Amino acid sequence: MSKLDYKNTMPRFMVIVIVMALLGILIIGKVFHTMTVKRPYWEKVSSQLSTDSIDEPAQRGNILSCDGQLMASTLPEYRVYMDYKAGGARKSAMLEQVMDTLCDELHRIFPTQSADEFRTNISEGYRQQKQHKALWPNRIDYNTLQELKKLPLLRLSRNHSGFTEEGNAARKHPFDQLAIRTLGNIYGDLEEPRKGLEEAFDSVLRGHNGLKRRTKVRDQILTTTVREPVNGCDIVTTLDVNMQDIAERSLREELIEVEADVGVAIIMEVATGDIKAMVNLDRRNDGTYSELYPHAIADLMEPGSVFKTASILLALDEEKIDTTNTVDCMGGRKTMYGAEMRDANWTRGGYGILKVPDIIKKSSNIGVSTLIDRAYRNDPQAFVDGLHRIGIGADLQLPLPGYQPPKILGPKDRENAIKAGKKVVPWSKTDLPWMSIGYVTQVPPISTITFYNAIANNGKMMRPRIVKEIRRDGKVVEELKTKVMIDRIAKEDALNKMRAMLEKVVSKTGTGKNAMSEHFKVAGKTGTAQIAGGGGYRKGVMRYLLSFCGYFPADNPRYTCIVCIQKNYGGSGGVVSGKVFHNIAEGIMAQDVVMKKKSANELKSPGRLVPDVKRGNLRATDIVLTNLGFTTSGQWQQTPATNPPVMGTATYSNKAYNLQKSAQYQRTMMPNVVGMGARDALYLLEQRGLKVKLEGRGRVIEQSVPAGDKVKRKQTVTLRMG
Secondary structure (H helix, E strand, O other): OOOOOHHHHHHHHHHHHHHHHHHHHHHHHHHHHHHHOOHHHHHHHHHOEEEEEEEEOOOOOOEEOOOOOEEEEEEEEEEEEEOOOOOHHHHHHHHHHHHHHHHHHHHHHOOOOOHHHHHHHHHHHHHHOOOOEEOOOOOEOHHHHHHHOOOOOOOOOHHHHOEEEEEEEEEEOOOOOOOHHHHOEEEOOOOEEEOHHHHHOHHHHHOEOEEEEEEEEOOEEEEEEEEOOEOOOEEEEOOOHHHHHHHHHHHHHHHHHHOOOEEEEEEEEOOOOEEEEEEEEEEOOOOOEEOOOOHHHHOOOOOHHHHHHHHHHHHHHOOOOOOOOEEEOOOOEEEEOOEEEEOOOHHHOOOOEEEHHHHHHHOOHHHHHHHHHHHHOOOHHHHHHHHHHOOOOOOOOOOOOOOOOOEOOOHHHHHHHHHOOOOOOOOOOOHHHHHHOOOOOEOOHHHHHHHHHHHHOOOOEEOOEOEEEEEEOOEEEEEOOOOEEEOOOOOHHHHHHHHHHHHHHOOOOOOOHHHOOOOOOOEEEEEEEEOOOOOHHHOOOOEEEEEEEEEEOOOOOOEEEEEEEEEEOOOOHHHHHHHHHHHHHHHHHHHHHHHHHHHHHHHHOOOOOOOOOOEEEHHHHHHHHHHOOOEEEOOOOOOOOOOOOOEEEEEEEOOEEEEEEOOOOOOOEOOOOOOEEHHHHHHHHHOOOOEEEEEOOOEEEEEOOOOOOEOOOOOEEEEEEO
């Protein structure tokens, strides 16, 4: 191996070292030069470049009825502003040229404000050089925003025109106030869900926001998506829009007639425990009724005589009594442990001697309290424990804000509570007889109807269900199945005897005769309780809770319903609430008959069923018909979410649907919404700043203001549906 030639190699290494050293010196010199001499220049560049991260909000999920009708949805709305500093002298000259045309067009889009008012507003903003002045004070929808962007000056880029928009998501309810307390609402631009399902299922509905990084380089803004938003899921409720409407209208009419303060109505499906309707109405100061408080699930009140069913069923189940037992109700007044118990007819001489079925039929306080006192006076805690065993005192664990479980406390329960430092009244001998008739307890209406539903369901108590599915993009991601709380609340023999007694209550001689129907059997129990000031009948106060709870048809139960009405002065649960129950039951069963008849007619028709399509958004119509396998004409194959709705009609001929665009009215004119569903009609009318009142259900058959009339400011349009 040859030896290293140091004489020739070393000079070369020295040259390389010197070159590398010089390069290092140059780099250090350049850095120093940049940090000192060039520092002002790079600071100026830095001032023109900024980076920030912004959230990209996810779209909140919808709330749907049991058959998929939209009950709450999120729609985009916008506020529009002008930056009068943007655009400089060029904008000033252009604005002067197009001012008249611009203001006239703004008046056309927003007819409630004149062109002169727009001119004054724009001139003032330009004179004061406002950078964020509202062009229109209210929120506008997407279609209106697109119209604005076509106007002179506003069609230019943001930097030249100064026209900007700020998007917000607004929660809309196509059925207005229907079930609004159960659905809940959103406040503060979808930031704060309050009440009802909106609050209970917020984490499901809300989704997850995305993230965008926005970088400003000189006059350019570059936006990069870091994380895509994940939209919220839809929840499918058990609520039936038609049943909710029937219950609300029936209850509201009676509340107005008797001048009541509060009304509650709940409809539950017997086999599943599904809540089909839930109404909570409070009287306002102006005499109107609105849903303000969840009375159906939160009112811990003494239920009164509807509780007698639980007392007698328990005694029958534990064989403490039999239907052949009798009680001497005397003249309608009886002293029990120093307090006077009265029957409703005590001024007319009382009921005399009654058997158990007649005690329930006539709702005798003396009869029920005497039977229970005989059976449990030596062990009242056993009575209370039994009430919990048969389900009337069970915690239903409802996923709704405001829900309160029943409070039925026996001697031991109270003793333990007192030891724990709670303010509880000690047990007394009068508590057992008065508890047996619905006092000395606190039971919300939802617990009462769940118990009666179990009686109708052959003793099987179902947990009330109000949400049955969670969906994403139309696909089920979670099913909230029905749950059995108690397999059988009582023995079959006791249940059969109780069902027979409840049918006799709803007879021509029973206290529930107002709930009767000529077309099907009804079973149930009335309740009349004095509630103000506590103490019930003993204190003689004059505020009442009038109730009726029952199921129908009694020979093959499908639905259970409870009606509770709070009012001052006298009243009877059988008369007042029984009437509402009757109207609700007949309305539901009549609707069912119509649906069965329609289905039968359709089954007789040969070939595929052809749906009857309402007037409305052709883009949405095309999507539905195409997914159903029908052929459509017209170029509407675009998603409604990203394109403005196109209103029109769909006619079926030659095995295809012809989608034809209807005549379009200017924003200053009243549109024709006859034949449309509520959603499309509301869209067109609210787009013009009109207030809408809906009457009935179905499609629009009449509008109070004819199509083509000039739109007036703050005008209300009544739509009759059918």
